[in-house]
Amino acid sequence: MANSASAQPSPAPAGADGETRRDFLLYSTVAFGAVGTAMMVWPLIDSMNPAADTLxxxxxxxxxxxxxxxxxxxxxxxxxxxxxxxxxxxxxxxxxxxxxxxxxxxxxxxxxxxxxxxxxxxxxxxxxxxxxxxxxxxxxxxxxxxxxxxxxxxxxxxxxxxxxxxxxxxxxxxxxxxxxxxxxxxxxx
Ligand code: FES
Missing domain, CATH: 2.102.10.10 (Rieske [2Fe-2S] iron-sulphur domain)
Structure with missing residues:
Protein backbone atom coordinates (compact mmCIF):
# COMPACT_ATOMS: atom_id res chain seq x y z
CA MET A 1 0.00 0.00 0.00
CA ALA A 2 1.30 3.31 -1.07
CA ASN A 3 2.17 5.80 1.61
CA SER A 4 -0.37 8.68 1.29
CA ALA A 5 2.23 11.13 2.45
CA SER A 6 4.34 10.34 -0.57
CA ALA A 7 1.47 11.51 -2.90
CA GLN A 8 1.57 15.08 -1.49
CA PRO A 9 3.79 17.61 -3.21
CA SER A 10 7.09 17.79 -1.53
CA PRO A 11 7.60 20.86 0.60
CA ALA A 12 10.19 23.21 -0.75
CA PRO A 13 13.53 21.86 0.20
CA ALA A 14 15.12 23.66 3.05
CA GLY A 15 18.29 23.69 1.10
CA ALA A 16 19.94 26.20 -1.15
CA ASP A 17 17.36 26.29 -4.01
CA GLY A 18 14.33 27.15 -1.85
CA GLU A 19 16.14 29.73 0.19
CA THR A 20 17.56 31.32 -2.93
CA ARG A 21 14.14 31.59 -4.64
CA ARG A 22 12.49 33.14 -1.60
CA ASP A 23 15.40 35.50 -1.05
CA PHE A 24 15.24 36.59 -4.68
CA LEU A 25 11.50 37.28 -4.47
CA LEU A 26 11.97 39.17 -1.23
CA TYR A 27 14.87 41.25 -2.52
CA SER A 28 13.06 41.91 -5.79
CA THR A 29 10.02 43.15 -3.93
CA VAL A 30 12.13 45.37 -1.70
CA ALA A 31 14.07 46.70 -4.67
CA PHE A 32 10.93 47.47 -6.69
CA GLY A 33 9.40 49.01 -3.60
CA ALA A 34 12.40 51.28 -3.13
CA VAL A 35 12.43 52.32 -6.78
CA GLY A 36 8.68 52.89 -6.73
CA THR A 37 8.97 55.03 -3.61
CA ALA A 38 11.82 57.01 -5.10
CA MET A 39 9.82 57.57 -8.29
CA MET A 40 6.87 58.79 -6.28
CA VAL A 41 8.93 61.01 -4.00
CA TRP A 42 11.23 62.58 -6.62
CA PRO A 43 8.60 64.80 -8.24
CA LEU A 44 7.73 65.99 -4.75
CA ILE A 45 11.38 66.69 -3.87
CA ASP A 46 11.98 68.23 -7.28
CA SER A 47 8.96 70.47 -6.89
CA MET A 48 10.41 71.77 -3.61
CA ASN A 49 13.49 73.16 -5.38
CA PRO A 50 12.99 76.81 -6.28
CA ALA A 51 12.58 77.32 -9.99
CA ALA A 52 15.33 79.22 -11.77
CA ASP A 53 13.08 82.21 -12.39
CA THR A 54 12.20 82.31 -8.68
CA LEU A 55 15.90 82.33 -7.76
S1 FES B 1 -2.54 101.06 5.61
FE1 FES B 1 -3.53 102.17 7.18
S2 FES B 1 -2.29 103.94 7.38
FE2 FES B 1 -1.31 102.81 5.86
Missing amino acids: ALSTTEFNLSGVQEGQGVVIIWRGKPVFVRYRTQKEIDDARAVALADLIDPAKDEDRVQKDQDKYLILVGVCTHLGCIPLGSKAMETRGEYGGWFCPCHGSHYDTSGRIRKGPAPANLEVPPYTFISDTTVRIG
Missing part, protein backbone atom coordinates in the same frame (compact mmCIF):
# COMPACT_ATOMS: atom_id res chain seq x y z
CA ALA A 56 16.54 85.12 -10.23
CA LEU A 57 13.84 87.24 -8.63
CA SER A 58 15.03 86.67 -5.08
CA THR A 59 17.60 89.42 -5.56
CA THR A 60 17.32 92.62 -7.54
CA GLU A 61 20.21 94.82 -8.61
CA PHE A 62 19.65 98.51 -9.11
CA ASN A 63 21.95 101.17 -10.52
CA LEU A 64 21.68 104.30 -8.38
CA SER A 65 23.66 106.57 -10.67
CA GLY A 66 20.48 107.95 -12.25
CA VAL A 67 18.91 108.96 -8.95
CA GLN A 68 19.40 112.64 -8.14
CA GLU A 69 19.84 114.08 -4.65
CA GLY A 70 16.43 114.53 -3.04
CA GLN A 71 14.81 112.12 -5.49
CA GLY A 72 13.06 108.88 -4.70
CA VAL A 73 12.36 105.90 -6.91
CA VAL A 74 10.37 102.72 -6.52
CA ILE A 75 11.71 99.37 -7.67
CA ILE A 76 10.15 95.95 -7.38
CA TRP A 77 11.72 93.18 -5.33
CA ARG A 78 9.98 89.86 -4.80
CA GLY A 79 6.76 91.42 -5.99
CA LYS A 80 6.92 94.21 -3.42
CA PRO A 81 7.70 97.90 -3.91
CA VAL A 82 11.02 99.04 -2.51
CA PHE A 83 11.60 102.74 -1.92
CA VAL A 84 15.06 104.11 -2.66
CA ARG A 85 15.68 107.72 -1.71
CA TYR A 86 18.85 109.71 -2.20
CA ARG A 87 18.53 111.93 0.86
CA THR A 88 19.71 115.49 1.13
CA GLN A 89 22.01 116.41 4.01
CA LYS A 90 19.10 118.25 5.63
CA GLU A 91 16.93 115.11 5.48
CA ILE A 92 19.71 113.12 7.13
CA ASP A 93 20.24 115.80 9.77
CA ASP A 94 16.52 115.99 10.48
CA ALA A 95 16.33 112.23 10.97
CA ARG A 96 19.27 112.26 13.37
CA ALA A 97 18.06 115.21 15.40
CA VAL A 98 15.02 113.31 16.70
CA ALA A 99 15.20 111.92 20.23
CA LEU A 100 14.53 108.19 20.37
CA ALA A 101 12.05 108.83 23.18
CA ASP A 102 9.88 110.77 20.72
CA LEU A 103 9.54 107.84 18.34
CA ILE A 104 6.65 105.36 18.23
CA ASP A 105 9.05 102.60 17.12
CA PRO A 106 12.43 103.82 18.40
CA ALA A 107 15.30 103.23 15.99
CA LYS A 108 18.39 105.28 15.17
CA ASP A 109 18.70 106.52 11.62
CA GLU A 110 22.31 105.29 11.63
CA ASP A 111 21.04 101.74 12.13
CA ARG A 112 18.69 101.95 9.17
CA VAL A 113 21.29 102.81 6.54
CA GLN A 114 24.76 101.64 5.61
CA LYS A 115 27.57 103.67 7.10
CA ASP A 116 29.40 104.66 3.94
CA GLN A 117 26.26 105.05 1.88
CA ASP A 118 23.99 106.71 4.42
CA LYS A 119 22.61 109.18 1.92
CA TYR A 120 20.65 106.28 0.43
CA LEU A 121 17.63 105.12 2.38
CA ILE A 122 16.21 101.80 1.16
CA LEU A 123 12.88 100.57 2.50
CA VAL A 124 10.15 98.07 1.78
CA GLY A 125 7.37 100.35 0.55
CA VAL A 126 4.52 98.73 2.41
CA CYS A 127 2.72 100.57 5.19
CA THR A 128 3.00 98.66 8.45
CA HIS A 129 -0.62 99.39 9.29
CA LEU A 130 -2.63 97.45 6.72
CA GLY A 131 -0.28 97.20 3.80
CA CYS A 132 -1.04 100.17 1.53
CA ILE A 133 1.77 101.72 -0.49
CA PRO A 134 2.66 105.13 0.98
CA LEU A 135 3.09 108.22 -1.18
CA GLY A 136 6.26 110.28 -1.30
CA SER A 137 8.58 108.60 -3.78
CA LYS A 138 7.44 110.37 -6.93
CA ALA A 139 7.80 114.07 -7.64
CA MET A 140 4.64 115.97 -6.71
CA GLU A 141 3.50 113.31 -4.24
CA THR A 142 3.00 114.47 -0.68
CA ARG A 143 5.68 113.30 1.72
CA GLY A 144 3.59 113.86 4.84
CA GLU A 145 4.25 116.01 7.89
CA TYR A 146 7.73 114.60 8.51
CA GLY A 147 9.13 114.77 4.98
CA GLY A 148 9.31 111.04 4.37
CA TRP A 149 6.23 109.20 3.18
CA PHE A 150 2.52 109.51 3.77
CA CYS A 151 0.05 106.64 3.69
CA PRO A 152 -3.32 108.02 2.62
CA CYS A 153 -5.27 104.90 3.55
CA HIS A 154 -5.57 105.88 7.21
CA GLY A 155 -3.13 108.75 7.58
CA SER A 156 0.25 107.41 8.67
CA HIS A 157 3.23 109.74 8.41
CA TYR A 158 6.79 108.45 8.11
CA ASP A 159 9.93 110.55 8.49
CA THR A 160 13.10 110.82 6.41
CA SER A 161 14.35 107.61 7.98
CA GLY A 162 11.11 105.78 7.19
CA ARG A 163 10.10 105.75 10.85
CA ILE A 164 6.46 106.01 11.81
CA ARG A 165 5.79 109.38 13.43
CA LYS A 166 2.03 109.85 13.36
CA GLY A 167 -1.03 107.76 12.53
CA PRO A 168 -2.14 104.19 13.14
CA ALA A 169 0.85 102.32 11.69
CA PRO A 170 2.57 100.52 14.57
CA ALA A 171 6.08 100.16 13.15
CA ASN A 172 8.68 101.76 10.93
CA LEU A 173 8.92 100.90 7.25
CA GLU A 174 11.02 97.76 7.02
CA VAL A 175 14.63 97.90 5.84
CA PRO A 176 15.20 94.99 3.43
CA PRO A 177 18.50 93.10 3.30
CA TYR A 178 20.79 94.76 0.75
CA THR A 179 24.45 95.07 -0.22
CA PHE A 180 26.32 97.65 -2.23
CA ILE A 181 28.22 95.71 -4.87
CA SER A 182 29.80 98.94 -6.16
CA ASP A 183 29.53 102.63 -5.31
CA THR A 184 26.50 102.93 -7.53
CA THR A 185 24.96 99.47 -7.63
CA VAL A 186 22.94 97.93 -4.86
CA ARG A 187 21.76 94.35 -4.67
CA ILE A 188 18.54 93.91 -2.73
CA GLY A 189 17.83 90.50 -1.24
Whole structure:
Protein backbone atom coordinates (compact mmCIF):
# COMPACT_ATOMS: atom_id res chain seq x y z
CA MET A 1 0.00 0.00 0.00
CA ALA A 2 1.30 3.31 -1.07
CA ASN A 3 2.17 5.80 1.61
CA SER A 4 -0.37 8.68 1.29
CA ALA A 5 2.23 11.13 2.45
CA SER A 6 4.34 10.34 -0.57
CA ALA A 7 1.47 11.51 -2.90
CA GLN A 8 1.57 15.08 -1.49
CA PRO A 9 3.79 17.61 -3.21
CA SER A 10 7.09 17.79 -1.53
CA PRO A 11 7.60 20.86 0.60
CA ALA A 12 10.19 23.21 -0.75
CA PRO A 13 13.53 21.86 0.20
CA ALA A 14 15.12 23.66 3.05
CA GLY A 15 18.29 23.69 1.10
CA ALA A 16 19.94 26.20 -1.15
CA ASP A 17 17.36 26.29 -4.01
CA GLY A 18 14.33 27.15 -1.85
CA GLU A 19 16.14 29.73 0.19
CA THR A 20 17.56 31.32 -2.93
CA ARG A 21 14.14 31.59 -4.64
CA ARG A 22 12.49 33.14 -1.60
CA ASP A 23 15.40 35.50 -1.05
CA PHE A 24 15.24 36.59 -4.68
CA LEU A 25 11.50 37.28 -4.47
CA LEU A 26 11.97 39.17 -1.23
CA TYR A 27 14.87 41.25 -2.52
CA SER A 28 13.06 41.91 -5.79
CA THR A 29 10.02 43.15 -3.93
CA VAL A 30 12.13 45.37 -1.70
CA ALA A 31 14.07 46.70 -4.67
CA PHE A 32 10.93 47.47 -6.69
CA GLY A 33 9.40 49.01 -3.60
CA ALA A 34 12.40 51.28 -3.13
CA VAL A 35 12.43 52.32 -6.78
CA GLY A 36 8.68 52.89 -6.73
CA THR A 37 8.97 55.03 -3.61
CA ALA A 38 11.82 57.01 -5.10
CA MET A 39 9.82 57.57 -8.29
CA MET A 40 6.87 58.79 -6.28
CA VAL A 41 8.93 61.01 -4.00
CA TRP A 42 11.23 62.58 -6.62
CA PRO A 43 8.60 64.80 -8.24
CA LEU A 44 7.73 65.99 -4.75
CA ILE A 45 11.38 66.69 -3.87
CA ASP A 46 11.98 68.23 -7.28
CA SER A 47 8.96 70.47 -6.89
CA MET A 48 10.41 71.77 -3.61
CA ASN A 49 13.49 73.16 -5.38
CA PRO A 50 12.99 76.81 -6.28
CA ALA A 51 12.58 77.32 -9.99
CA ALA A 52 15.33 79.22 -11.77
CA ASP A 53 13.08 82.21 -12.39
CA THR A 54 12.20 82.31 -8.68
CA LEU A 55 15.90 82.33 -7.76
CA ALA A 56 16.54 85.12 -10.23
CA LEU A 57 13.84 87.24 -8.63
CA SER A 58 15.03 86.67 -5.08
CA THR A 59 17.60 89.42 -5.56
CA THR A 60 17.32 92.62 -7.54
CA GLU A 61 20.21 94.82 -8.61
CA PHE A 62 19.65 98.51 -9.11
CA ASN A 63 21.95 101.17 -10.52
CA LEU A 64 21.68 104.30 -8.38
CA SER A 65 23.66 106.57 -10.67
CA GLY A 66 20.48 107.95 -12.25
CA VAL A 67 18.91 108.96 -8.95
CA GLN A 68 19.40 112.64 -8.14
CA GLU A 69 19.84 114.08 -4.65
CA GLY A 70 16.43 114.53 -3.04
CA GLN A 71 14.81 112.12 -5.49
CA GLY A 72 13.06 108.88 -4.70
CA VAL A 73 12.36 105.90 -6.91
CA VAL A 74 10.37 102.72 -6.52
CA ILE A 75 11.71 99.37 -7.67
CA ILE A 76 10.15 95.95 -7.38
CA TRP A 77 11.72 93.18 -5.33
CA ARG A 78 9.98 89.86 -4.80
CA GLY A 79 6.76 91.42 -5.99
CA LYS A 80 6.92 94.21 -3.42
CA PRO A 81 7.70 97.90 -3.91
CA VAL A 82 11.02 99.04 -2.51
CA PHE A 83 11.60 102.74 -1.92
CA VAL A 84 15.06 104.11 -2.66
CA ARG A 85 15.68 107.72 -1.71
CA TYR A 86 18.85 109.71 -2.20
CA ARG A 87 18.53 111.93 0.86
CA THR A 88 19.71 115.49 1.13
CA GLN A 89 22.01 116.41 4.01
CA LYS A 90 19.10 118.25 5.63
CA GLU A 91 16.93 115.11 5.48
CA ILE A 92 19.71 113.12 7.13
CA ASP A 93 20.24 115.80 9.77
CA ASP A 94 16.52 115.99 10.48
CA ALA A 95 16.33 112.23 10.97
CA ARG A 96 19.27 112.26 13.37
CA ALA A 97 18.06 115.21 15.40
CA VAL A 98 15.02 113.31 16.70
CA ALA A 99 15.20 111.92 20.23
CA LEU A 100 14.53 108.19 20.37
CA ALA A 101 12.05 108.83 23.18
CA ASP A 102 9.88 110.77 20.72
CA LEU A 103 9.54 107.84 18.34
CA ILE A 104 6.65 105.36 18.23
CA ASP A 105 9.05 102.60 17.12
CA PRO A 106 12.43 103.82 18.40
CA ALA A 107 15.30 103.23 15.99
CA LYS A 108 18.39 105.28 15.17
CA ASP A 109 18.70 106.52 11.62
CA GLU A 110 22.31 105.29 11.63
CA ASP A 111 21.04 101.74 12.13
CA ARG A 112 18.69 101.95 9.17
CA VAL A 113 21.29 102.81 6.54
CA GLN A 114 24.76 101.64 5.61
CA LYS A 115 27.57 103.67 7.10
CA ASP A 116 29.40 104.66 3.94
CA GLN A 117 26.26 105.05 1.88
CA ASP A 118 23.99 106.71 4.42
CA LYS A 119 22.61 109.18 1.92
CA TYR A 120 20.65 106.28 0.43
CA LEU A 121 17.63 105.12 2.38
CA ILE A 122 16.21 101.80 1.16
CA LEU A 123 12.88 100.57 2.50
CA VAL A 124 10.15 98.07 1.78
CA GLY A 125 7.37 100.35 0.55
CA VAL A 126 4.52 98.73 2.41
CA CYS A 127 2.72 100.57 5.19
CA THR A 128 3.00 98.66 8.45
CA HIS A 129 -0.62 99.39 9.29
CA LEU A 130 -2.63 97.45 6.72
CA GLY A 131 -0.28 97.20 3.80
CA CYS A 132 -1.04 100.17 1.53
CA ILE A 133 1.77 101.72 -0.49
CA PRO A 134 2.66 105.13 0.98
CA LEU A 135 3.09 108.22 -1.18
CA GLY A 136 6.26 110.28 -1.30
CA SER A 137 8.58 108.60 -3.78
CA LYS A 138 7.44 110.37 -6.93
CA ALA A 139 7.80 114.07 -7.64
CA MET A 140 4.64 115.97 -6.71
CA GLU A 141 3.50 113.31 -4.24
CA THR A 142 3.00 114.47 -0.68
CA ARG A 143 5.68 113.30 1.72
CA GLY A 144 3.59 113.86 4.84
CA GLU A 145 4.25 116.01 7.89
CA TYR A 146 7.73 114.60 8.51
CA GLY A 147 9.13 114.77 4.98
CA GLY A 148 9.31 111.04 4.37
CA TRP A 149 6.23 109.20 3.18
CA PHE A 150 2.52 109.51 3.77
CA CYS A 151 0.05 106.64 3.69
CA PRO A 152 -3.32 108.02 2.62
CA CYS A 153 -5.27 104.90 3.55
CA HIS A 154 -5.57 105.88 7.21
CA GLY A 155 -3.13 108.75 7.58
CA SER A 156 0.25 107.41 8.67
CA HIS A 157 3.23 109.74 8.41
CA TYR A 158 6.79 108.45 8.11
CA ASP A 159 9.93 110.55 8.49
CA THR A 160 13.10 110.82 6.41
CA SER A 161 14.35 107.61 7.98
CA GLY A 162 11.11 105.78 7.19
CA ARG A 163 10.10 105.75 10.85
CA ILE A 164 6.46 106.01 11.81
CA ARG A 165 5.79 109.38 13.43
CA LYS A 166 2.03 109.85 13.36
CA GLY A 167 -1.03 107.76 12.53
CA PRO A 168 -2.14 104.19 13.14
CA ALA A 169 0.85 102.32 11.69
CA PRO A 170 2.57 100.52 14.57
CA ALA A 171 6.08 100.16 13.15
CA ASN A 172 8.68 101.76 10.93
CA LEU A 173 8.92 100.90 7.25
CA GLU A 174 11.02 97.76 7.02
CA VAL A 175 14.63 97.90 5.84
CA PRO A 176 15.20 94.99 3.43
CA PRO A 177 18.50 93.10 3.30
CA TYR A 178 20.79 94.76 0.75
CA THR A 179 24.45 95.07 -0.22
CA PHE A 180 26.32 97.65 -2.23
CA ILE A 181 28.22 95.71 -4.87
CA SER A 182 29.80 98.94 -6.16
CA ASP A 183 29.53 102.63 -5.31
CA THR A 184 26.50 102.93 -7.53
CA THR A 185 24.96 99.47 -7.63
CA VAL A 186 22.94 97.93 -4.86
CA ARG A 187 21.76 94.35 -4.67
CA ILE A 188 18.54 93.91 -2.73
CA GLY A 189 17.83 90.50 -1.24
S1 FES B 1 -2.54 101.06 5.61
FE1 FES B 1 -1.31 102.81 5.86
S2 FES B 1 -2.29 103.94 7.38
FE2 FES B 1 -3.53 102.17 7.18
